[in-house]
């Protein structure tokens with residue numbers, strides 16, 4: 001594992017901006033209110049934190065949160081962490097280190113080594129979007145314990161993702177799922193936007209990314225499954241990890257922002 005994926009330096013001819021724009025478009029097909037969700041998360045930081053705060057973008061992909069956060073808060077710093085070498089390369093290729101305000105870490109969040117890579121610091125904020133459902137529930141609970149340690153008292157955790165209704169709320173689960181299906185049909189069947197699979201198939205054609213794509217397959221392919229922890233599990237795990245105020249602050253069916261104050 002390295003702090004700085006070397007890929008971008010060795011593949012200067014890849015059009016990183018192109019892939020980032022396609023990434024954002026593809027993700028917006030699944031989450032039509034994605035930009036509103038990002039900006040709502042950042043609204044919380046503006047209200048609660050000093051101008052020069054330090055944040056972590058957890059499971060950052062190509063730096064989706066980092067780029068928006070550092071643009072909106074010119075005195076803030078951010079550490080962007082992910083395990084996907086391709087997405088990290090895109091993020092690093094477009095954003096670089098944003099004038100020494102952005103540090104990239106390549107690490108598996110199911111293993112504690114990422115904490116050592118971040119260093120002996122406490123941060124003011126940890127943000128994550130559309131990502132933690134990739135982690136098995138025991139790993140998610142463990143990760144929240146670690147976030148309780150790395151965030152300073154008064155610091156904030158924000159998670160924007162599908163945080164599911166519990167199984168006994170059968171009708172609410174049904175409605176949320178149906179809305180999600182309709183949105184995806186509109187995006188991918190009616191408007192013919194590029195979906196996740198098509199995006200990955202397209203980038204697989206980038207000859208210069210062959211080694212990174214192979215490494216990505218090695219890391220993710222054997223174990224990719226989606227997990228569906230309910231909202232209640234997230235809330236309980238965060239309270240258990242020492243967060244004193246935990247609640248949903250924005251919601252479209254089961255797509256929510258969960259805010260937890262350390």
Ligand SMILES: C[S@@+](CC[C@H](N)C(=O)[O-])C[C@H]1O[C@@H](n2cnc3c(N)ncnc32)[C@H](O)[C@@H]1O
Nearest residue numbers: 059060061064082083084108109110129131134
């Ligand atoms: C759908 S993407 C979301 C990326 C970004 N947060 C966004 O909103 O565009 C999910 C991200 O979670 C990352 N991820 C999944 N499991 C991970 C793990 N064990 N460690 C680090 N990152 C992980 C993936 O590599 C991917 O970048």
